[in-house]
Amino acid sequence: MEGLVMRSTGSWYEVFCDDQIYQCRVRGKLKLKGTKVTNPVAVGDLVTFEPEPENDKQGVITDILPRENYIIRKSHHKTSHGHILAANLDQAVCIVTLVFPKTSLGFIDRFLVAAEAFRIPALLVFNKKDLYGTEHLQQYEELKNIYEPLGYPCLLISAREEKELELFHQSLKSKKSLISGHSGVGKSTILNKLYPGLELKTSEVSTFADKGVHTTTFAEMFQLDQNTFVIDTPGIKELGLIDIEKEEISHFFPEMRDRFGECKFYNCQHLHEPGCAIREAVDNDEISVTRYYSYLSMMEDEDNRR
């Protein structure tokens, strides 16, 4: 039988097949296959499994179907190993807001770079529209003009407006989506409104101080309807920059990737080198200066990590 891995505890996997959940284990030899990972099977994996003859709610996973993509990060315990957080995602959604609490452009751009690195299409959802003033609405238009031409659709919604929520609902339909965002942006409010049975815990903005300290190692997939699934992750830590070399960062900025080879020096890092096509494009307003700042900040972080 073929099923979808919805949840994992490390040794047991919940596999969804024909509207049923099977508790599955992995056959020993599967663990040795392929790259060095601490978890051989990840949430989002499509697997083949054999139900146990003596217990029809349990099974043994016999194979993993080839992955379309996957999110991996360095294992906490064995640094030479990776930990696969999720596989086969159709899109990565970043929920952000321009107010209360404003999401930084640096956060957004890091998210997008990670999505590029893992080859997952990204969608930006700007929430709390009802709290935006004229200035914020104008700022949204500016951001939309930056991100949409780069291939990142933007949606402006309020969790309090049915019609706007429905727009987001449509973009989730029949897909497996990773949903991310700083705590306080309205992730749980939105998902609970779309799917009342979900009952995700909402947080008050006052607990915003604990952003990013989540330590969940195993992602969890929720079924929203027949073919619609979401994986809720607390943030950029999960979709981290971990294994991107400094020299590669610009490959994950589409506007820089498009200009690959146009700089005077083949190994140009787009910092202070003469004849840099990227800096020229920034000066000519062909590349957004905020995107370029995010690039510089990521390059700096890499320096600090070495």
Ligand code: GDP
């Ligand atoms: P999460 O941490 O991303 O899951 O955020 P929550 O869903 O817990 O929302 C944080 C706070 O923002 C709560 O007090 C929500 O009621 C509020 N909130 C969420 N979405 C909206 C919105 O669109 N408009 C307004 N005004 N408040 C919102």
Ligand code: ZN
């Ligand atoms: Zn350059």
